[in-house]
Amino acid sequence: xxxxxxxxxxxxxxxxxxxxxxxxILLAAFIWSLLNLxxxxxxxxxxxxxxxxxxxxxxxxxxxxxxxxTTAISASWTTVAYAVAGLTLALLIGIPLGxxxxxxxxxxxxxxxxxxxxxxxxxxFFRSIHELVWAWLFVAAIGLSPIAAVLAxxxxxxxxxxxxxxxxxxxxxxxxxQSLRSTGASEWxxxxxxxxxxxxxxxxxxxxxRLECGIRSAAIMSFVGLGGLGHELRIALDDLAYQQVWTYLxxxxxxxxxxxxxxxxxxxxxxx
Amino acid sequence: xxxxxxxxxxTATRFTWPRVTFIRFxxxxxxxxxxxxxxxxxxxxxxxxxxxxxxxxxxxxxxFLSDLLGIGSSSTPAFAQWSEWRLTGxxxxxxxxxxxxxxxxxAIFALTFFMFGARNMMMGDMAPYSSWFWRAVFFLVRGLFxxxxxxxxxxxxxxxxxxLSPGLLPGAVALGxxxxxxxxxxxxxxxxxxxxxxxQALRSTGAGRFxxxxYGVLPQALPRFVxxxxxxxxxxxxxxxxxxxxxxxxxxxxxxxxxxxxxxTTVALLLIxxxxxxxxxxxxxxxxxxxxx
Numbered sequence: 001x002x003x004x005x006x007x008x009x010x011x012x013x014x015x016x017x018x019x020x021x022x023x024x025i026l027l028a029a030f031i032w033s034l035l036n037l038x039x040x041x042x043x044x045x046x047x048x049x050x051x052x053x054x055x056x057x058x059x060x061x062x063x064x065x066x067x068x069x070t071t072a073i074s075a076s077w078t079t080v081a082y083a084v085a086g087l088t089l090a091l092l093i094g095i096p097l098g099x100x101x102x103x104x105x106x107x108x109x110x111x112x113x114x115x116x117x118x119x120x121x122x123x124x125f126f127r128s129i130h131e132l133v134w135a136w137l138f139v140a141a142i143g144l145s146p147i148a149a150v151l152a153x154x155x156x157x158x159x160x161x162x163x164x165x166x167x168x169x170x171x172x173x174x175x176x177x178q179s180l181r182s183t184g185a186s187e188w189x190x191x192x193x194x195x196x197x198x199x200x201x202x203x204x205x206x207x208x209x210r211l212e213c214g215i216r217s218a219a220i221m222s223f224v225g226l227g228g229l230g231h232e233l234r235i236a237l238d239d240l241a242y243q244q245v246w247t248y249l250x251x252x253x254x255x256x257x258x259x260x261x262x263x264x265x266x267x268x269x270x271x272x
Numbered sequence: 273x274x275x276x277x278x279x280x281x282x283t284a285t286r287f288t289w290p291r292v293t294f295i296r297f298x299x300x301x302x303x304x305x306x307x308x309x310x311x312x313x314x315x316x317x318x319x320x321x322x323x324x325x326x327x328x329x330x331x332x333x334x335x336f337l338s339d340l341l342g343i344g345s346s347s348t349p350a351f352a353q354w355s356e357w358r359l360t361g362x363x364x365x366x367x368x369x370x371x372x373x374x375x376x377x378x379a380i381f382a383l384t385f386f387m388f389g390a391r392n393m394m395m396g397d398m399a400p401y402s403s404w405f406w407r408a409v410f411f412l413v414r415g416l417f418x419x420x421x422x423x424x425x426x427x428x429x430x431x432x433x434x435x436l437s438p439g440l441l442p443g444a445v446a447l448g449x450x451x452x453x454x455x456x457x458x459x460x461x462x463x464x465x466x467x468x469x470x471x472q473a474l475r476s477t478g479a480g481r482f483x484x485x486x487y488g489v490l491p492q493a494l495p496r497f498v499x500x501x502x503x504x505x506x507x508x509x510x511x512x513x514x515x516x517x518x519x520x521x522x523x524x525x526x527x528x529x530x531x532x533x534x535x536x537t538t539v540a541l542l543l544i545x546x547x548x549x550x551x552x553x554x555x556x557x558x559x560x561x562x563x564x565x
Contacts, residue, residue, distance in 0.1 A: 021563065025560065029376075030372065030376040033369045033370075033444075037440055037441055038440075041437065045436065048436065085309040085310050128550040128551070128554075129510070130511055146312075146313045219424060220424050230426070233427060237434075249427075252422065253422040257418060260418075265298075
């Protein structure tokens with residue numbers, strides 16, 4: 001990379017420096033996207049401003065009745081349960097596929113090329129579709145069941161975990177592995193006693209980070225009819241019950257913040 | 273095991289002991305959570321007329337797949353008609369525009385605020401002086417990042433359609449707000465991890481807070497910021513279809529309509545376009561990331 005930059009500056013005029021080109025591309029792309037908006041009609045619809053006012057003032061008259069709070073707590077639990085169950089299934093997808101996809105389990109070159117190729121393609125496919133789209137497809141395919149939500153979460157998350165695990169398993173320092181190999185250990189043993197223990201803290205730390213994202217994803221599973229905080233939010237919004245909307249929003253924010261703080265604490269200790 | 277370690281190296285054990293307990297405590301909590309979640313999920317499923325683990329599910333799944341592929345239907349599947357490809361292609365184009373607009377909004381928001389969310393700039397080593405005002409700004413900005421980040425894109429969209437008229441804009445704003453929080457947090461952390469020496473050199477020449485930001489921090493932080501921008505764009509293109517479910521515009525709206533009218537071959541065609549979009553954005557982003565380095 002360094003050699004390329006120096007060659008660039010030596011031969012080309014400075015006008016075409018790669019970063020400058022990038023700036024131009026980014027600006028052009030943003031202007032293009034602005035041109036795609038419909039500028040002829042107003043952006044704010046009639047009554048939009050007053051709705052915003054009502055919504056903002058509802059924050060100061062929060063609905064904290066026992067009914068709402070009970071619903072909020074049980075919806076929060078549903079959301080957490082979907083997230084955690086989805087993540088456990090994602091681990092079952094991510095760990096084996098990540099290990100195979102990293103290509104460290106075998107030395108035979110053609111097995112390596114074909115197995116890593118197939119698993120990496122599978123992982124890329126899993127994570128290219130958003131969890132809510134998966135959820136909708138699963139609900140259409142197998143019916144309205146919490147299992148659909150868990151599967152829908154597990155597939156894209158498994159795809160992401162698998163990719164990151166594969167990278168972490170590859171990035172392990174070589175020297176300790178070489179010393180294992182010199183004692184006659186097979187690639188499988190090297191993986192089990194060398195790579196995995198060394199990569200494990202980072203793998204765990206990334207998994208905990210994903211838990212926070214999982215909570216948010218689980219909250220929107222309700223859109224296709226699976227309960228949780230998003231479901232209650234949607235009902236409250238349909239009823240224009242802004243006070244309740246705020247209660248559920250604050251529960252969601254609180255939940256995400258708690259998990260965020262927890263996972264940050266775990267990650268800080270793991271990286272020490 | 274701990275006692276053996278404790279007798280051989282007492283000081284070291286006393287030092288590492290709380291760290292081990294916290295991780296261990298977290299692991300046990302996680303195990304309990306996992307068990308409880310699975311009990312909950314499987315029990316909630318038991319309330320259904322048909323168990324999910326039965327031939328009934330398998331048959332439904334098979335039916336759905338053949339619906340998607342247009343098997344057993346008399347009409348021509350949508351993905352076999354050129355006109356359908358052109359119609360949905362336009363929607364894919366709109367979704368792409370929405371994603372670019374969203375990342376643009378997120379970038380503008382994050383670039384405006386990220387320096388004020390960096391602890392070292394506001395009250396640490398890199399601040400010329402410490403005052404309650406900048407301290408308050410720091411906590412306010414961090415709070416803003418937390419709230420925008422904690423609310424998922426789809427819920428932002430559900431709120432925003434009360435104010436903005438349907439179209440690409442509400443979707444882009446919803447995507448932009450959520451990602452602004454993420455980008456803001458990430459870029460504040462870039463500033464907190466920067467090499468301090470160039471900035472201290474600048475400070476010693478008498479540069480003020482804003483001069484340090486523009487001439488010291490920005491040039492150092494910008495390349496990594498742009499890298500993060502592209503990573504988020506890859507996520508945004510995947511989510512752009514989802515906010516389209518509520519805000520009119522792009523693939524998402526058509527996806528929802530086709531699903532509710534049982535036009536499953538159109539759903540399949542939309543999914544094909546979706547995958548094409550995701551793949552091309554991934555490739556473009558990884559190319560542009562190389563330019564940024």
